[in-house]
Amino acid sequence: MDQFTTLTGIAAPLPMMNVDTDMIIPKQHLKTIKRTGLGKVLFDELRFQQSGEEIPNFVLNQTPYREAKILIAGDNFGCGSSREHAPWALLDFGIRCVIAPSFADIFFNNCFKNGILPIALEQTEVDTLMEDAKNPETATMTVDLTAQVIHRHNEETVPFTVDEFRKHCLLNGLDDISLTLQKADQIAAFEQQQRESLPWLWANR
Template sequence: MDKFETFTGVAAPMPLVNIDTDMIIPKEFLKTIKRTGLGVHAFDEMRYDRQGNEIPDFVLNQPAYRNASVLVAGDNFGCGSSREHAPWALADFGIKVVVSTSFADIFFNNCFKNGMLPIVLPQEQVDILMKDAEKGENARQTVDLEAQTITTSDGEVIPFEVDAFRKHCLLNGLDDIGLTMEKVSSIEAFEKQSAAARPWV
């Protein structure tokens, strides 16, 4: 998993509430176990019509937001069924941060495991970021995980909270496998000790 570094990018406004995982990545795209290739299908039913043509009014189809890396969303983002493909699809599209007043627990946890940062803020601060995002691609927001701040295009700094352990994992690019590999010397020592103590196993 890549390390999460400070970046400045386009923020896309998506004020809809209760965006569920089926809206993020419809069930017909869950056949793969690969984390790549799903970005083109993110928000598929909102992005494309039945003939596969882009719907111009959808925010991520608009020229200003095609390269968005921050998503400023409505309340209860990522609700619905549990599917790790949802953060996979967003990450593959290029989204690094999702801001909302609340997230579904499973989606929230899956974001961290896949290198994305979900940020929970009060409604009034989400409104500030949403309004800033509505300015288009020239209004870029800066996310600094180390300092735990989002800076708007006008220079307004909004602090956010994040669990210390999850922050450590993102900053160092550690998913569950990476965390395990940090303990590889202890694991090897235990295996040698166990083999010596129980050679018949």
């Protein structure tokens, strides 16, 4: 996955609580195992009418939020089913950071595994960033993972915390597969030792 160090971009305000994964990407779009192409159906039932026409008052259908890289959301974001397609859809749209007072555990973990940084802040801090995001003139902010701060338009900063191991993985672009491949030499050595000590396990391979 791509590294996450600093991210500067438009933050889109979504002041809704309990946004579940079916709202993020409805169940009818879960037939694919590809991670690409899902951005066009992100928040499908909120963004589009059944005819396919855009719903004008939804934030991601408005300028400049069509280009949003950050999402400011309400409490308990990502609740509902555990579908990994939800972070896939966010990432494919271009959103690499979600800021909210709290997240559902499985969604929170899936974000880190896919290169998205979920940031949990106090409600008052989220409210401040939400107000920034609502105004296109102040909606651009920078998320600095190394320093663990969010830079607002007025040069004020909002600190955040993140687990050190997850931070390491994001900074270095390491997903679960990449972490495993870092142990490739040890895995190969173990397999060779096993071939020698337990050859019957490898007889038909």
